Amino acid sequence: MSTAAHAPFRVLMVGRTGVFMAPVAERLMRLQLAERAIPLNAIRVVSAGVEVCDGKPMEVRSAEAITRHGGNPDGYVARTLNRALVDRADMIITARMDVHDDVVEQFPSAESRTFTISEIGHLYSEVAEMAPLAEHPGLLSRRRSAVAVDPDFDLDDEAYDDEQERRLFERIAFACDWLADVWAAIVPGAGAASGTGSARSTTVDIDAFGVAVRLVCDGDDPERLARAVGLVWSRLVRQDPREPEVTVHVSVLDRHEDRVGARRAGHLAYATIDEALHHLTSTVTVRAIDARAGQLVMLHAAAVALPDGRAVGFVAPSGTGKTTLARVLGAHFGYVTDETLAVDFRQRVFPYPKPLSIITDPELGMKEQWSADSLDLLPAPAQVRLTRLVLLERIPGRVGPPRFEGIPLLRGLAEVASQVSYLPRLPGKLHDLADLAEAVGGLVRLTYADAADVVGVVPALVAGEQGGGGR
Amino acid sequence: MKPPPPQPPLSLPADAVVTSRADDFLERDGEMLVLAGSHVYLLSPVAAEAMRVAWGGVPVAELQVALVEVFGKPSTGNIHEVLMAILAPLVDQGLMVHSSGR
Numbered sequence: 001m002s003t004a005a006h007a008p009f010r011v012l013m014v015g016r017t018g019v020f021m022a023p024v025a026e027r028l029m030r031l032q033l034a035e036r037a038i039p040l041n042a043i044r045v046v047s048a049g050v051e052v053c054d055g056k057p058m059e060v061r062s063a064e065a066i067t068r069h070g071g072n073p074d075g076y077v078a079r080t081l082n083r084a085l086v087d088r089a090d091m092i093i094t095a096r097m098d099v100h101d102d103v104v105e106q107f108p109s110a111e112s113r114t115f116t117i118s119e120i121g122h123l124y125s126e127v128a129e130m131a132p133l134a135e136h137p138g139l140l141s142r143r144r145s146a147v148a149v150d151p152d153f154d155l156d157d158e159a160y161d162d163e164q165e166r167r168l169f170e171r172i173a174f175a176c177d178w179l180a181d182v183w184a185a186i187v188p189g190a191g192a193a194s195g196t197g198s199a200r201s202t203t204v205d206i207d208a209f210g211v212a213v214r215l216v217c218d219g220d221d222p223e224r225l226a227r228a229v230g231l232v233w234s235r236l237v238r239q240d241p242r243e244p245e246v247t248v249h250v251s252v253l254d255r256h257e258d259r260v261g262a263r264r265a266g267h268l269a270y271a272t273i274d275e276a277l278h279h280l281t282s283t284v285t286v287r288a289i290d291a292r293a294g295q296l297v298m299l300h301a302a303a304v305a306l307p308d309g310r311a312v313g314f315v316a317p318s319g320t321g322k323t324t325l326a327r328v329l330g331a332h333f334g335y336v337t338d339e340t341l342a343v344d345f346r347q348r349v350f351p352y353p354k355p356l357s358i359i360t361d362p363e364l365g366m367k368e369q370w371s372a373d374s375l376d377l378l379p380a381p382a383q384v385r386l387t388r389l390v391l392l393e394r395i396p397g398r399v400g401p402p403r404f405e406g407i408p409l410l411r412g413l414a415e416v417a418s419q420v421s422y423l424p425r426l427p428g429k430l431h432d433l434a435d436l437a438e439a440v441g442g443l444v445r446l447t448y449a450d451a452a453d454v455v456g457v458v459p460a461l462v463a464g465e466q467g468g469g470g471r
Numbered sequence: 472m473k474p475p476p477p478q479p480p481l482s483l484p485a486d487a488v489v490t491s492r493a494d495d496f497l498e499r500d501g502e503m504l505v506l507a508g509s510h511v512y513l514l515s516p517v518a519a520e521a522m523r524v525a526w527g528g529v530p531v532a533e534l535q536v537a538l539v540e541v542f543g544k545p546s547t548g549n550i551h552e553v554l555m556a557i558l559a560p561l562v563d564q565g566l567m568v569h570s571s572g573r
Contacts (some may be wrong), residue, residue, distance in 0.1 A: 109563040134509060211521045414513040423506065429495035430506050 008044045009133045009187075014103055018078040021095050021155060023058040024065050032180035036161040036263045043133070044188040048085050050102045051146070053339035055174055065169035088108050091137045093120060096154035112141040116155040117175055119144060124182055130285045130318065130339050131300065132423055138418060139300075142317050159322040173362050185268060185279040186286040193266030201249075202226035205241035207232050208288035209296070209342035209350035214244035215280065218267065219251030220259075226228020228273045229280065234373045235353040246287045253275050257445040277369045281357055285340055286354075294425035296342045296350065297436055301389075301419065302326040303336035303349065309383045310462045311349050313341045313436035314446070316392035317418050322452065323356050330377030333458060336384060340421075345432060347439055349384035353377070388461045389437060391415055391445045400446035401456050405467040409434065412443030441466075480558040483553075485532035489558065491503045491525040508564055517557055518523055525567060 013029065015022030020323035026047035033043055056078040063073035080086065086092065086107045091349040092114040094100040104111045113136075115123070124142040131139055153175070155168060184190060194217075202217040204226050217226040229250075249267040252275075255258045268278040268283060289298050305311035311334075316322050317337075326338035339353040342457055345348070356375060357367035372379075391412060392406065413433055418421055426432040437443050441464045448454050460468050483489070495506040503519035505512045505523045514522060517538065534555050545553045561567040 138510070408500070410497060410502050410504045410513060413497070413504055414511060417504070417506070417511040423511070424494060424509055430497050430504060430511070431495065434497055 007134075008041050009183075009403065010088050010090045011043060011045045012043065012085055012090055012092045013047040014081060015047070015049050015100055016095070016099050016102075018047065018053035018080065019052055019056050019058045020145065021063055021172065022049055022167070023073070023078070024062050024078050024169055025176065027034060027066045027071040027073055027076070028069055029180065031069070032176045033183070034186040035260055036180055037266045038180075038184055038187055039189075043183060044191070046079075048079045049083040049165055050081050050106070052080050054080050060316050062169075065073070065166075065172075069145070069173045074378045080108065081404040083107065083130065083297070086441045089113060090134060091115070093117060096156065097151060108305060115140060115144075116149075116151065120150045120179065121153050121175065122149045123147075124179075129284055131186075132289060133165070133284055135421060136160060139318060141151040142418060143319055146317075150403070153417060159397050170396075181279065182282075183285045184263070188290055190283050190287065191250055191266065191268040193249040198222075203236045203241075204229045204233065206236045207238050207247075208236060208354070209298075209340065211246060211288040211291045212238070212242045212244045213246045213248065213284050213288060214241070215284070216247060216249045217251075219253045219262070220267070221252070225250070225252050225273055225276065229279060231374075232277055232369045232371045233284075234371045235341055235379070245291050245425075246284075246464075248287065249279070249285055250276055250280060250283075258286075261303045274368065276355075279354075281355055281367075285352075285354065286287055288423045289340065292342065294423035294427065296344055297426065297432060298342070298421040299341045299389075299416070299419055300339065300421070301341035302338045303341045303386075304329045304333035304458065305336050305351075305380045305384045306333060306459075306462055307381055309381045310387040310456060311336055311380075311384045312388040312461045313392060314390050314392045315341075315416055316394075317419065321392065321394045323358065325451045325454060327356055327375060327377070329455060329458065330372065330375070332455050333378060333381035334384075335372050335377035336380045341386075343386050343436065345435070347386040347436065349386050350401055351380045351384055351466055352382065356409035368446045386436075386440055388464065389416070389440050389443055390461060391443060393445055393447045395447060395449055396445065398449035402446055402453050403468070404444045404457065404461065404465075405444040407443050409437060409442060409443050412445075413437060416443065473560065476512065478553055481555045483531050483555065483558070483569055484571070485530065485535075488528045489525050489531060489534060489562075489567050490528040491522045491561075491567055493522070493566060496522070504506060504568060507564065510564070512564060518536075522566065523551055531569075546564070548567050 013022050015027040020360045029045045058076045065075040094116050097116050100116050103114050123143050200222050201216050202222045204215045206213045214259050251262045251269045252273050259269040301313040301315040302325050303313040323338045335353050338356050340352050342350040353372045355369035355371050491506045493507050497504045501516035502512040
């Protein structure tokens with residue numbers, strides 16, 4: 001497993017035979033990553049088969065499909081899945097559930113890192129894009145335990161004709177292209193093209209919880225892109241920019257060939273402004289998280305603050321209602337963030353009122369970005385201090401008002417820890433987290449059904465009450 | 472073509488030495504929260520005790536005695552098999568490493 005800050009993220013594509021679909025997935029994924037200028041030391045992709053296949057070449061039809069999609073099938077030698085491959089893999093992707101089950105049966109410890117291609121598609125649509133890549137398997141796995149995933153994108157390798165086979169390989173190519181877009185937006189150095197941009201480029205400077213981020217907008221209409229970025233990130237745009245710690249080059253280009261060229265030059269390149277805004281939210285968030293690794297406790301949490309600066313953080317996995325809660329509470333209290341709560345070791349909060357991401361295209365997992373200003377959310381006060389940390393448990397259909405109660409420290413920390421970025425790089429690791437939890441009076445769990453009902457309990461939470469609300 | 476057989480269950484001789492591994496840990500009320508790599512594990516009291524006993528490395532036989540002293544003999548099952556069932560997930564997750572014994 002990768003634990004170093006920028007160790008390669010290792011992806012293992014697993015098929016049944018190791019000579020049919022797995023090599024196609026391996027080579028097309030590598031192609032898509034190379035086309036986005038993602039270096040080998042950022043993401044590495046290999047493949048294997050659950051059946052014994054060591055030393056075999058890939059099937060001719062697989063090699064033809066790779067070539068047809070612009071990849072290179074040369075030099076492929078199949079490998080049987082083994083302990084060393086599994087242990088090195090950060091994420092294991094299988095064609096379908098029976099292959100997944102075979103992997104997990106042989107290597108039970110890989111369960112939380114092993115996903116079908118359908119699970120990858122559906123779970124990524126809901127979660128994980130706002131976290132460093134190394135944390136994605138854990139985030140996806142925890143979300144998987146809470147939702148039923150439709151196996152509609154699983155790849156069947158039986159009973160097909162030429163047309164079915166062509167469609168099968170096209171689906172692999174589509175999945176690789178889609179996943180490469182997700183990963184390209186968040187790998188370390190995403191969008192870090194050399195130089196300052198073209199003569200037409202326009203910059204937007206953002207403050208992301210104290211990290212100066214410069215977005216260099218380029219492409220067909222840089223001004224229009226910059227305007228859209230400025231509107232969506234309105235609350236974080238700096239009029240007095242500092243020297244940027246992070247620079248991201250982003251282009252919107254209509255022609256596919258132009259996007260390929262821009263990506264090779266290190267730009268994030270998209271076909272539409274909406275697509276760019278969708279991925280930029282992840283890019284800015286994750287690049288800022290990367291920049292503050294080891295310096296701040298960064299939780300996947302929403303937060304709001306009272307006018308006197310006392311704030312409550314609501315910790316919950318992605319896709320479980322933080323954004324909705326932040327949107328509702330932000331009409332009554334200062335909006336601090338809907339996703340990344342950055343706190344120093346003295347409970348000082350670095351507000352991050354980023355655009356709120358609302359799913360508009362479940363098919364593609366696209367989320368529309370809404371600025372805090374356009375949603376009329378109240379601004380957070382200048383000085384914010386964390387006074388409460390709450391674990392959210394939303395139970396749709398639950399009857400009665402929200403209820404909160406204290407929970408044992410270790411049990412709470414076990415849940416909170418899974419929602420902390422770069423925990424291993426904090427100087428005191430678990431102890432820093434425990435110190436923070438104890439400094440805010442321990443952890444409480446808030447059970448609720450409807451975000452609107454939580455408005456009434458925020459004052460009690462801020463005041464540090466240990467329990468309250470309805471049954 | 473058949474898949475390779477599943478991994479065999481953990482089986483360690485009495486003189487194999489097991490050693491706990493973690494990057495950080497917290498203890499409260501008998502439980503233990505362990506950070507290993509980028510993963511966090513909440514261990515039950517018996518797994519936590521095994522980790523505590525094995526920080527400096529301990530033979531399996533001694534670990535067995537130590538756990539029996541704290542928790543008593545298991546009400547059912549072979550005591551060595553019960554111990555292996557406790558250690559297996561710890562070894563599988565890399566929280567414990569073992570030598571093969573003499």
